[in-house]
Amino acid sequence: MSSLPLDDRATAHRPEGYDPRGGPGHEVRWSDDVTHLVVARFGVQTDDSAAGVKAIARVLELAAGESGPALVERVSDDDSEMAVCYWPDPEAHRAWWASGPVRDWWASLPVDGPIGHWHETSVTPVEQFETLYSAEFAAGPSRFAGTGPTNLHDYDNSTLDRMPATAHRDLRQERAEEPTTDLPPGESPRGRRVRLAEPSPSGLCWIRTAQEWSIAPDDQLASYRDGVEPAYRTAIAHLQDNPHDTGCLSARLVGNLDANGARAAGAEAVVWWRGIGDLLRWAHDHKTHQDILNGFWEHVIAKFGPGTRVRLWHEVHVLPEGALTAEYVNCHPGTGLLQTWPG
Numbered sequence: 001m002s003s004l005p006l007d008d009r010a011t012a013h014r015p016e017g018y019d020p021r022g023g024p025g026h027e028v029r030w031s032d033d034v035t036h037l038v039v040a041r042f043g044v045q046t047d048d049s050a051a052g053v054k055a056i057a058r059v060l061e062l063a064a065g066e067s068g069p070a071l072v073e074r075v076s077d078d079d080s081e082m083a084v085c086y087w088p089d090p091e092a093h094r095a096w097w098a099s100g101p102v103r104d105w106w107a108s109l110p111v112d113g114p115i116g117h118w119h120e121t122s123v124t125p126v127e128q129f130e131t132l133y134s135a136e137f138a139a140g141p142s143r144f145a146g147t148g149p150t151n152l153h154d155y156d157n158s159t160l161d162r163m164p165a166t167a168h169r170d171l172r173q174e175r176a177e178e179p180t181t182d183l184p185p186g187e188s189p190r191g192r193r194v195r196l197a198e199p200s201p202s203g204l205c206w207i208r209t210a211q212e213w214s215i216a217p218d219d220q221l222a223s224y225r226d227g228v229e230p231a232y233r234t235a236i237a238h239l240q241d242n243p244h245d246t247g248c249l250s251a252r253l254v255g256n257l258d259a260n261g262a263r264a265a266g267a268e269a270v271v272w273w274r275g276i277g278d279l280l281r282w283a284h285d286h287k288t289h290q291d292i293l294n295g296f297w298e299h300v301i302a303k304f305g306p307g308t309r310v311r312l313w314h315e316v317h318v319l320p321e322g323a324l325t326a327e328y329v330n331c332h333p334g335t336g337l338l339q340t341w342p343g
Helices: 048-064 090-098 101-105 216-225 229-241 275-284 287-307
Strands: 025-029 034-046 073-075 082-089 115-125 131-133 146-150 191-194 205-212 248-257 265-275 313-318 324-329
Touching: 034 048, 034 090, 048 073, 048 082, 048 101, 048 115, 082 090, 090 101, 115 146, 115 313, 205 275, 216 229, 216 287, 229 248, 229 265, 229 287, 265 275, 275 287, 275 313
Parallel strands: none
Antiparallel strands: 025 131, 025 146, 034 082, 034 115, 073 082, 073 248, 115 324, 131 313, 191 324, 205 265, 205 313, 248 265
16 A cells, blocks of 8 residues: 555556555655746856856846846856856746847856856756655755655656656657757867757756755765765766767766755756656666666665755756757866767
């Protein structure tokens, strides 16, 4: 018998009466007035730490202005520091992006020198969006939206059942065209502005998948570090090295930062796919992803059970045509969705 009353949503993939291992998960529940979610990732690239601090401070200053995002989270990797900005109101985002200070800032960014800027901005209908949290906690969109329990998880294609527009579509076979930019083939994006071609293809998909351990005891964090994290890094490296075989367009592993820019307790990957079918094929069938799942169950859940304090969450977006805009100003080759440039 299920430990949680079954959701009354129509599902196409859940086994009858299925009771997920570990009990219910949690997901974001939107109010009726929210129809779309805008997520804009702004990145700053530089080897000049003082210039980088100044540049990201300007991003955060603008985000705090009128019509700014409901949430800003900070992350970084070896390449960029990023502000991840959320708007549950596309009109507010449009007003912010068109405002004088923001418009003038972006238009005036230099295409030479030691610093690069980029943004990738998606507008997702909420019926083509899903989340899953291993516990009830605030991260990503759950920081500003309500959450509730769900047993639509821990089985193949459960992500489709949690996404109302996809529950009865076989998106496993759907694949978008690869996005293109206006960068001439073989040329470097350094010293120029490079834009994603518009409209962006229908069906592009991205996932933000994260681990958070701010309240985890030392023994749990050690088990995660030793038994799960190596598999996670191997999986991201595989996706980065095999884009044509996997359908992965971009894979970025980043660490969490706090509001002041100091390292925080967590990490995440942001992975772009040609379509959700590519994501599902990798998640269900590929050894690198199975190694992550098996490691987490063996080294964390089986050892610590309900007392587990290493917390996981993700969000998945499936985009309509024209729902993605991106621009790269004086950026390194291979940044984000830029086509690979040799050398």
